[in-house]
Amino acid sequence: MLRILTQLALGVTAIMLITSYKYLPLVYNLRFYRLPIKYVIFKKQHFRTKPQRINSTNQHELFDIVTRKSFCCPLECDFFGFHKNNATYSTELDMCRAELSLNRFGTYLVNQVDKKGASGFPYIPLGSLVIHFLEDIKPFERYIMDSRILTWNEKWVFTLTVIRVGNRVCSISVAKMVFKNGRITIRPKEIIEGCGYDVKALEDVRARNFKLVTEIVDATELLDSKFE
Numbered sequence: 001m002l003r004i005l006t007q008l009a010l011g012v013t014a015i016m017l018i019t020s021y022k023y024l025p026l027v028y029n030l031r032f033y034r035l036p037i038k039y040v041i042f043k044k045q046h047f048r049t050k051p052q053r054i055n056s057t058n059q060h061e062l063f064d065i066v067t068r069k070s071f072c073c074p075l076e077c078d079f080f081g082f083h084k085n086n087a088t089y090s091t092e093l094d095m096c097r098a099e100l101s102l103n104r105f106g107t108y109l110v111n112q113v114d115k116k117g118a119s120g121f122p123y124i125p126l127g128s129l130v131i132h133f134l135e136d137i138k139p140f141e142r143y144i145m146d147s148r149i150l151t152w153n154e155k156w157v158f159t160l161t162v163i164r165v166g167n168r169v170c171s172i173s174v175a176k177m178v179f180k181n182g183r184i185t186i187r188p189k190e191i192i193e194g195c196g197y198d199v200k201a202l203e204d205v206r207a208r209n210f211k212l213v214t215e216i217v218d219a220t221e222l223l224d225s226k227f228e
Helices: 002-019 025-043 044-053 058-064 085-121 188-194 197-212 220-225
Strands: 067-069 124-133 142-154 157-165 167-175 180-181 184-186
Touching: 025 085, 025 197, 044 085, 058 142, 058 197, 067 124, 085 124, 085 142, 085 157, 085 167, 085 188, 142 188, 142 197, 184 188, 188 197
Parallel strands: none
Antiparallel strands: 067 142, 124 167, 142 157, 157 167, 180 184
16 A cells, blocks of 8 residues: 555656656756857847848837747646746746847847857846736646837836736736846947837837836835825
């Protein structure tokens, strides 16, 4: 009997590990760092020539969607509700922002590496993340993450990610991030123009969408809240 229970426990453990490979040690790091390798090394020539292909008819491709796909594995579930745990959304959104930044701003990033080597590669810290949870994602359900550049100002770039299962929208998130080279902040305008886009041609979309995110531009204003 003990042998049967041991074999059963080992079998269940093996299934959990295989189906939840995303949460095994170091897998997050491998998933994350394969993205700059993919874009900055293997797609380097594509980004070097991309500005030559941008013209008045395709300026707005900066706002195009970048899609990632995944599935809800057992180790990312709340077992009391048996759905994707809210905290695990942040992990997938890390990957979405990384791939979106590399896909949309790859030309600027590759040029910096060409000029300064690996030390010229900016890092992109997250300033804030707002997630609206709308629907559950059940175990083993496959979900799609559509990310795009939403807007920007003199310091911050805002991104929008919609996670859905089929036609069912499960979450909507807005992230605020900044490009840094050491302690120096790189203005979004400089990055966008460095990718071959005409910022003036994109101003209408930028300004319209910026009105939607004004409340999360500077959360420190909340420190001045009055309660009496």
